[in-house]
Structures are given as structure tokens and as C-alpha cells.
Amino acid sequence: MEEEVSGGGMVPSGGVPGERSQVLIPRSHLFSRLALFDLANPVAETWFGCVFGVVGAGGSVYSHAATGDSATAAASVRKTVKMSEICDFIPYGDADGASEVDSPVDSLGSVESAVPCEEMQETPDYIRRGAAPRHKMAPVELFSGPSSPQDPPPPPERGAAAAGEEGTAHIGRAHEIEAAAGVTEQGGRLHAEERQSDCCGQLKQQYGLLLREKEECRRLLEDLMRENEVKTRECREAQKTLHDMKMELLRKSMHVGSLVEGQVKEKSRLCQLLNELSEKFKVLKLEHQNLRQESLEYKNCILDATQMSTSIQEYVNKYANLECEFKDLKEKFSEETKERKDLYNKVIELKGNIRVFCRCRPLNADEVAVGASTAIDFESAKDGELIVRGHVSSKKVFKFDSVFGPEEDQEKVFERTAPFATSVLDGFNVCIFAYGQTGTGKTYTMEGIEGARGVNYRTLEELFRVIKEREGIFQYDITVSVLEVYNEQIHDLLLVGSQPGATTKRLEVRQIAEGVHHVPGLVEAQVSNMNEAWEVLQTGSKARAVGSTNANEHSSRSHCIHCVMVKGQNLLNGECTNSKLWLIDLAGSERVAKTDAQGERLKEAQNINKSLSALGDVISALATKTQHIPFRNSKLTHLLQDSLSGDSKTLMFVQISPNENDVGETLCSLNFASRVRGIELGQARKQVDVGELSRYKLMVGRAKQDMKDKDAQIKTMAETIQSLEAKNKAKDLLTVNLQEKIKELESQLLVERKIARQHVDNKIAQDHLQKQHNMKDEKWCMRSPMAERNLNSTAEKLAAPRDFGIAKQMFSDSNSENYSFKQLMSLGEEKENNPEAGQLPPSKARRLSVCNGGTRQHQPTDPASRRKSLIPLPRRNSLMPLPMAKPLAVATPPPLDKITEHLSPPMCSPPVVSTTRLAGTRGSTASCAEAFRRK
Numbered sequence: 001m002e003e004e005v006s007g008g009g010m011v012p013s014g015g016v017p018g019e020r021s022q023v024l025i026p027r028s029h030l031f032s033r034l035a036l037f038d039l040a041n042p043v044a045e046t047w048f049g050c051v052f053g054v055v056g057a058g059g060s061v062y063s064h065a066a067t068g069d070s071a072t073a074a075a076s077v078r079k080t081v082k083m084s085e086i087c088d089f090i091p092y093g094d095a096d097g098a099s100e101v102d103s104p105v106d107s108l109g110s111v112e113s114a115v116p117c118e119e120m121q122e123t124p125d126y127i128r129r130g131a132a133p134r135h136k137m138a139p140v141e142l143f144s145g146p147s148s149p150q151d152p153p154p155p156p157e158r159g160a161a162a163a164g165e166e167g168t169a170h171i172g173r174a175h176e177i178e179a180a181a182g183v184t185e186q187g188g189r190l191h192a193e194e195r196q197s198d199c200c201g202q203l204k205q206q207y208g209l210l211l212r213e214k215e216e217c218r219r220l221l222e223d224l225m226r227e228n229e230v231k232t233r234e235c236r237e238a239q240k241t242l243h244d245m246k247m248e249l250l251r252k253s254m255h256v257g258s259l260v261e262g263q264v265k266e267k268s269r270l271c272q273l274l275n276e277l278s279e280k281f282k283v284l285k286l287e288h289q290n291l292r293q294e295s296l297e298y299k300n301c302i303l304d305a306t307q308m309s310t311s312i313q314e315y316v317n318k319y320a321n322l323e324c325e326f327k328d329l330k331e332k333f334s335e336e337t338k339e340r341k342d343l344y345n346k347v348i349e350l351k352g353n354i355r356v357f358c359r360c361r362p363l364n365a366d367e368v369a370v371g372a373s374t375a376i377d378f379e380s381a382k383d384g385e386l387i388v389r390g391h392v393s394s395k396k397v398f399k400f401d402s403v404f405g406p407e408e409d410q411e412k413v414f415e416r417t418a419p420f421a422t423s424v425l426d427g428f429n430v431c432i433f434a435y436g437q438t439g440t441g442k443t444y445t446m447e448g449i450e451g452a453r454g455v456n457y458r459t460l461e462e463l464f465r466v467i468k469e470r471e472g473i474f475q476y477d478i479t480v481s482v483l484e485v486y487n488e489q490i491h492d493l494l495l496v497g498s499q500p501g502a503t504t505k506r507l508e509v510r511q512i513a514e515g516v517h518h519v520p521g522l523v524e525a526q527v528s529n530m531n532e533a534w535e536v537l538q539t540g541s542k543a544r545a546v547g548s549t550n551a552n553e554h555s556s557r558s559h560c561i562h563c564v565m566v567k568g569q570n571l572l573n574g575e576c577t578n579s580k581l582w583l584i585d586l587a588g589s590e591r592v593a594k595t596d597a598q599g600e601r602l603k604e605a606q607n608i609n610k611s612l613s614a615l616g617d618v619i620s621a622l623a624t625k626t627q628h629i630p631f632r633n634s635k636l637t638h639l640l641q642d643s644l645s646g647d648s649k650t651l652m653f654v655q656i657s658p659n660e661n662d663v664g665e666t667l668c669s670l671n672f673a674s675r676v677r678g679i680e681l682g683q684a685r686k687q688v689d690v691g692e693l694s695r696y697k698l699m700v701g702r703a704k705q706d707m708k709d710k711d712a713q714i715k716t717m718a719e720t721i722q723s724l725e726a727k728n729k730a731k732d733l734l735t736v737n738l739q740e741k742i743k744e745l746e747s748q749l750l751v752e753r754k755i756a757r758q759h760v761d762n763k764i765a766q767d768h769l770q771k772q773h774n775m776k777d778e779k780w781c782m783r784s785p786m787a788e789r790n791l792n793s794t795a796e797k798l799a800a801p802r803d804f805g806i807a808k809q810m811f812s813d814s815n816s817e818n819y820s821f822k823q824l825m826s827l828g829e830e831k832e833n834n835p836e837a838g839q840l841p842p843s844k845a846r847r848l849s850v851c852n853g854g855t856r857q858h859q860p861t862d863p864a865s866r867r868k869s870l871i872p873l874p875r876r877n878s879l880m881p882l883p884m885a886k887p888l889a890v891a892t893p894p895p896l897d898k899i900t901e902h903l904s905p906p907m908c909s910p911p912v913v914s915t916t917r918l919a920g921t922r923g924s925t926a927s928c929a930e931a932f933r934r935k
């Protein structure tokens, strides 16, 4: 189906962009020249179509774009096509080249003739060439048809005015050509042959040219066609791509639609979800707020907790500190308690009471065998208390310094006993004794057994340990004696032959000094170490009287006494001590009826009880502070007098039996021990060796006296020294004054000597002259031999004028007081330095001999005599003024013999005034005195 397009052209309907379009143009509208344009709009987005141009009656060629749906393509391109261009395209209506025309005349008929050669030639190459690319896309098949004169002129378009003008010009020319062609047709018949021959040549030429041009155009067209093909293909591809894209777009739009639908659903779902979520969010927000609030609260709580933990930590620290303090306080308390106890003990000790330790033995095998029960309660043993349960549910509490139960071993017991051992070495008398019912363990406590040594052994051990410890500071001599009181007799157990039962020498207790009792004749074994001491003790113990009783198989039938005498000397201060350690194992008190003793055992028991009774009496007397203490009622108390009367430190072990059957004896013993504990003996006294002390005291007294004497001597000496120093000072002062005086006198003397000498010389010279005059006068009367006279006169002439001149001058000077002291001094010095100058020259001597009648007169050497006899002292004021000297009354020189001590150094040397030491000046003063004496 074909549609008529504006401008008279028919455009095949349903033209697809990019596809070949055929425009059917009625032949009436085609004037012979048509231009085919590629109306592809390069800016069209979708497709482009073909445009055909119609040369209207006005001579304009209008281009109409058959555009698809693009508005931009609607802007038709209007072109004014030259005839040459139209001709160029006519043979190529078929884009594929299939309808190729051999000649344009064939297809266009008379058109070819209507084409003016000039116009063809005028057609510029660039148009032709530039047209090529424009015709690539749409080859057109032209059909001739009636042209429509009613073709409306193209609408005036903005921007196409210029093209319209140009097009008008061309159309005008084409019209001319058309007219010419019509003339040709009409006149051709008339002048065909004439004009044919003329034009034929021209046409042939033009035709040749056109052919060439055609060839060129063909080539161009081919290029354009190829290009067009390429473009077409590209367009097709593009169209295809576009189509694909459209399809894709469609598909996608569909997909999008489905997606959108889904999305809408999703959206609604999401909206719902969002709503739910927003609800949830609101809830969560609320929860968050709540949580935030809570967190704030928790934060505050944490702060509070931190503060609390800090305060708790502080409290913990405080608690720890308090605990530490409490611990410290506890320790301090325990220390204080201990100290208090010690102090209490010390107070007790100072009070001087006897310390009592109670020890209970365990039930022995027999007692255990008979099922004996214990009557002693040791619950408060640590506090020194024990409770004795009586038969009738009565209890009695006893308090002692220490209580040792049956389980306490020897070591524990000795721990509390050890300080007593040290006290012995410190010079105190110590008495340790064990008291108690027979068979209660007295011997066990004191001596012990193999493997469980008792107090005796351990005390000695401690003694020697401390002695070793104090080595170099103290020196000790230890002697040991062992004796027993058996049947009120003292036996020395160290004597040879003192075996049990053997008759030994009886010993007595004697008082050798105030408060010192001794057993004369007692063997004292010197020991230097523990082994020796123990050996001695064992020897004595073996000799002890032991018997078997009902109560004890090996019952001690005597009081065994070990005496350790300690002589100590402090090597630092020389202090000596004499102390004693009594270690007494008393015989056990027993009820004769109970033990059923008979014979010797009975006698022993009676003596034992008697001595123990005496001990009880003494204790009672001491406890009640009775004036008379019955020490001498028994040998035992007599021996222990020193220990019980106050000088000693006494320790009593009260031994008891745990057996319920022995409660009576136990109570007796404990009561006795309690009484003993209450005794105040007074402060223990150190047993300083008196002899040594007095000797030292004497020595000290002597030394003190010596010191006093020495002090007095030193004092007097110091006083003497002081007075001597004062004297020395005065003498030094005097010496200085005297030295000054002496100097003055010396200078005076010197001057006087010189002057005197001058006087003497002058006098002699005058005398000599006088004599010469006299002699001359005599010669006149009595002529002398010439030789002699000449000789004398010559000598006189030589000597006299000079001496006389000088002397005369000096004398005159002296008289006139014009010569100076210096001159005199120099003169004097000259003469003194040259002794010969002081003497008279030979001529003078001769003169003297002449004066004295030829006999040589002895020159007096003593200047004093000369001065006395000849020379008056020169007036002092004629010389230098003398230095100021103290008046003699003030510094009167002492007598010569006294001066010897105090005079200054000799005049030849200046005095050295020394006020420091007397001795230093003594030498100088002596020499000074000597010089003065010589003077």
C-alpha cells in the first residue's frame, strides 16, 4: 500500500527504520530531475526514513522527512539540488546496484539533454563528493508521474530561508532548461538535423565529460554505496540491537512490573514488617530507655559499690591493721604477762622467799596394777596451781611457782631450774633441795636415772656451759664436796672408805665468818669439766646410805648433800666471788607405822623425821619472822642455815604422789611447801670475796692518797711556775732596760775614748813642740852635731806638721764644737779597726823618748786611767743627744751577784727578749751577766 506524502511523493506505508524505502513519485511531478537524499537524521533516536524532493512550480525542492515517531526527524531537510547532482543519482535508484542504468539518458529520457553543461561543470566537487555519504542509506527508485502543480510550497521554515533563495535560483535555471528542452522538442522536428549536427558534437563532448564525471561519480557512488552498506548494516545491527533492547526493555518492564508487583507485595509486607518493627522499636526504645535508666541506676550503684568496696577495702585494711595491732598487742600482752611474771618473780626474789616447784610422779607399776586412782588435778598446772581431791569430795588448791605433772620430763623441769645455776656463777649462794614423802621421786628429780638425768647433772652441765661462755671475762674454780646427814651425823662421802656402813670421820658445821658456815675437813674435789664433776658426784652418791623400805625399794636413808663451791673472778674489774651451790636430796618423810619400819630402818626413819621436823620448825620460824630460828636443832638445818637465812636463793622441789591412798602425805607435803613458799628470806646477797675486796680497797685508798699528794705537789709546782714566770717577765723587762742603758753607755764610752785619745795626742804634740822649741833655744847656746840635728829635724819635719795639723784642727774643731759625731766615730773606727793606727808612729815614739829624756815611757793602756788622769769628759751636748733612759731610781740595777741571773745578753749581740719561757732566757741572762761582770 502506498501513501501519498506531502509534496506529491508516495511513501510505502509501514516503512521500517533502516529498511529500504521506495518513494513513488508521480511522473507529472517529476520534471526530469530528481534528487534523492539521504534524509537520515543523525540525531534521530529511533529510526530514520527516506526523503524525496519535489521540484515544485516555484522551482524549489522540498524535502520531506518521513519520520517515525521522532519529532526531531520531522524537521525536514530541505535541499536545493543542482541538476548535475540529480543526474548523478538518477541511474542509481537501486541501492544494490542491481538496476544499474547504462546511461542516464536511458532512464531519464530527455533530461540528459536538458542538463546544461555549464551547470554540470559548475557543480563543485565538494558537493559531489559531499553528497556521496548522504546517499548511502536510501537508494531510491524513481518513477515518473504527473507532477502536482498544486503542490503547496513548503512551509516557511526558520533557518531555511537562505537555502530557499538559493533553491529558487536553481529552479529558475531548471525552468529555463526545461523551457529549452520544450523548444528543442518542438524545434527538433524543425531543425533536428541542423541543430543535431551542431549539438551532437557538443553533446558528445559533454557526454564524454559526463561519462568521465559519471565514472568518477560512479566510483564515488560505489564508495558511498559501500559506505551506505556498511552504515546500513550498522543501522540494521543498531535496529536489531534497538529491537533487542526494546524487547529487553519490554521484558524488563514486564519483569519490572512483576518485580514491582512483587515489590509492592514485598513493600506491603515490609511496611507491615516495618510497622511491626517500629512497634518493636518503640518497645525496644522504651526498653532501651528503661535499660538506660537502669544502667544509670546501675552506674550509680556501681559507683556506690565502688565506694562501698573502697570503704570495705579500707575496713578490711583497717581490720588487717587492727588484726596486726591486735596480734602485736597480744604479743605485747603475752610479753607483758611474761614480764609481769618475771617481775613478780623478781619481786618475790627480791623479797627473798624460797621458790617452790611441785612435782608429781606418775603412778608406778604396782599402783597401776592395784588400780590406784589419782587424787591430783593438774588442769591449772600452767598457772602453778594444782588441786588435790580429798576422800570426801573436798578439794584443796595449792599454788606454787611451778607445777610439773607426771608427764613432765626432766628437761622441762630443768628449764625452770637453770637460772639458779647461772646465779651461782654470778656469786649467789643457791640451795636446791627436794622434799617429800618417801618414794615420790626426790632422788629421781635430783639425780635422775640413766637417760633421764636430774637437776644435779644438768645444773653442773649448765655451770660448765656458762663458764665456757664467759671464758676470758671470768675465771672460775670449781670444787665439789659430797656429804650426807645420816642419823644426825655428817659424813663425807668422798673420803676413801666411806662406803655404806663403814665408819667414817664425823664432820661438824662451823661458822667461819658472819653468815658463812663451813664443814671443816670436808673433801673438796677440784673439777675442771663436767665429766670430772659428774664422776665425783657419782662417787659420793654411790657411797650414800640406801635401804629398802615398804615404800621404796631403794629408799634414801640419809640426806644427801652435794656442795659445789664456785670461786669466780671477773677479769675485767678483778671482782672475786665465793659462792656455793647446795644440791640436796632429802630423805623421804614416812610414817613409821605405815612403812612398818623396824630396827635400823626405824632409827633411820626417826632421825629422818626428826631432821625434817627441825626443818619444818625453822621454816615456821622464818615464816613467822621469829627472832630465834632454830637452825641448830638438827645437822640438816645447821648445814642449810646459810641458804635459809637470807643470803641465798633457795629452790624447793616438793615431790608428791598421785596416788589417792597417799593423799594425806601429799597434803602434808604441800602444806609444808606452802609454808616454805611464804617465807621471806630477804634479798639474796652477792658473795663477794671480802679479803680480795679489802685488799683492793686498801690499794684504792693508797692510790687515792698518792693522788692527793701528787695533786698537792702539782699545785705547788704550778704556783711556783706561775711566780717564776712572773719573775721572769719582770727580769726580761729589766734586762731590756739594762741593755738599752748599756748600749747608751757603750756609745758614750766609745766617743769619750776617741776624744780622749785626740786630747792625749794633741797634748803630746804640744809638749813635743814645746820641747822642740826649748831645744832649739838650747842649741843656740850649745850646738849639736850636724848629723843628729839633721836627722831629728828631718824626722820632725816629716812627722810633726801632719800630726800636729790634724790634732790642732780637731782640737780646734772640738773646741769650736763644729765637727760631727760621725767624723769622730769614723775616726774611732779607723783606729779600732787598725790597731796600729791607734799607736803612736815611730817618730812619735822617738818623740816620746826625747820628751822623757830618751827613756821609752810606757803608754797606759787602760783608757779609764787615761781618762781619769788626762782627759776631761767632753760636754755631752756637744755630741749627739743621748737616748732617753729611765732614771736610775726607777730601774736601779741590782747588785752584781743578782744581776748574774737576770742580765741581758752580752753587749756585742742585741738582747733577745723572750717572755715565753724562763728557761729560754736563763742562758742569755747568764751570758749577759758574765759580760756585765767583765765589763
Ligand SMILES: Nc1ncnc2c1ncn2[C@@H]1O[C@H](COP(=O)(O)OP(=O)(O)OP(=O)(O)O)[C@@H](O)[C@H]1O
Pocket: 360, 361, 362, 364, 406, 436, 437, 438, 439, 440, 441, 442, 443, 444, 445, 449, 552, 554, 555, 556, 557, 586, 587, 588, 589, 655
Ligand atoms: N617423775 C617420775 N617419772 C618416772 N618415774 C619416777 C618419777 N618420779 C619417781 N619415779 C620413780 O619412782 C621410784 C621412786 O623414786 P625415788 O627413789 O626417786 O623416790 P624418793 O623420793 O627418792 O624415795 P626415798 O625418799 O625413799 O629415797 C623410782 O623407781 C623412780 O624411778
